[in-house]
Amino acid sequence: MSVVPVEVLPGGALAVEERAGAPAALGPRARLWPSLGAVYRAQLSRARVARIPLLFVATFQSIGIMILMRGVVDGGAEAQAVVAGSAVLVVAFVALNLLAQYFGQLRASGGLDHYATLPVPPAAVVLGAAGAYASFTVPGTVVTAVFGCVLFGLPLGNLWVLVAVIPLAGAALAGLGAALGLLAPRPELATLLGQLGMSAALLLGVLPPERLPGVVGFARDLLPSTYGVEAFARTFGSDPDWAFVLGDLAVCAGVGVASLAVATWAYRRAAVR
Amino acid sequence: MRANDAVGLEVRRGEIFGLLGPNGAGKSTLVRQLTGLMRPDDGTVEILGHDIVRHPERAARILAYLGQESTALDDLTVSLAAETTGRLRGLDVRRARDERDAVLEELGLTALAPRPIRKLSGGQRRLACFAAALVGERPLLVLDEPTTGMDPVARRAVWAAVDRRRAEHGTTVLLVTHNVIEAETVLDRVAVLDQGRVIACDTPGGLKEKVAGEVRVELVWRERAPLDVPEVAALRSRALESGRRWTLRLAPEEARAVVATVTGGAAFVALDDFTLATPSLEDVYLALGGDAQGLVKA
Incomplete structure (x- = not known):
């Protein structure tokens, strides 16, 4: 094995002494948007390797629930709630549950060290991953919504609202998932919290609200996915009240900003111990 | 609990400096402190003129770190792992791709570029992560x-x-290892760590001079040591026993006498194998009072 001895290096050992006083030039800092884009792209590529089976699971789960509910629910407001709830459940499964697991495992295995030793803003890592997980939900959510509309005979005309529902509900749930994953002291706990969050979104989102008892109804109001479900459900009506739709989406956006800020703080805390 | 205590080290620019010690010696803690991942309770860390305790965020702009874990990169292809890491070091897309291609070519990874890191063998995975670090x-x-x-x-x-990189840019390398053979061949200087303390710091040659007067004798017995041979029984207190294997560090003339004893008479019947060797860094480590379990010779 050949190793260049110090003496033959350009500059040599003396030069080292001479230069010792001058601090080395710092490398560039990675700026927020380019590095967010790089993290997003890298995370999105993981779908090809690791995520596709789970995306199918998310979609099949929601479609299965709608088929089950078809026997109980005839149509009208209840059918709208079931279809909207099942579609947003795909977002909860991937963005909340899987992202909580991902960050929990990354933190426990020391994988965060990779990012923490790169000059990248914490927000870029969290937002890039959250954005990618929200994007993973697009095909499943669309398939579920279309299938549900056909199954329950709902109009397909206003499905374009998913363009707003998916990113905003995605931001709220992915932020929550990232924060849970990064704050949980153990990866099993992150998985558990993610699963619980998804179960809550399932029970409180898919079951029609009129049939829920009072306390459970209150819990439903606290869950961010509820506002995504309601915004989506309102658009099935013949004359939707768009102000309420916007109001629900604004709640999602607000929760998204807050939870992503908490997740960024949690990342910073988890990265440097 | 203190993982390391009063560690004082100075690495010169352009050298390959090693931290050698078994698992749990405090190497990783020291590295976490150097890379800004962990703040020391007290003391200073200065890298190339920058105070890392006061400005931990500067570490990421001065150094590239290859940790033991690859979970952040496992699901990416070799190519995307290298490119993304470059982007997160502040390179624009074009430079990140140019450097990625050059590094993959340099390390002979071009053919593996489209493969996910997770699907590679352990050594290839390590090499892909090393590429990302460069x-x-x-x-x-x-x-x-x-x-x-x-x-x-x-x-x-x-x-x-x-x-x-050392020849062209004067790059400094801090290498953590528990592989004594590698330490001897690639390092300019090495600090030997044991239980969070630096027990020696010198060139590998300089360290070996500390035990230059000694020879390592390894005896492997067929079943057990023939303790009924008085010369063998007398050696027992000085031997490091590991199953059937005895390791002794002796002066050359003593070693000659021991070899003469065990290769003749009753002791020879019980002997399976023996080796005589000049001291290695492992012997230095033992002579300095370290616990050699956990060191690797490969």
């Missing part, structure tokens, strides 16, 4: 057991890449 040139490379699991070809690629 994209976006840094004056200091901190490499935590970079060659674990690598075949000789990959090892040679790693050390050739390190040599090239």
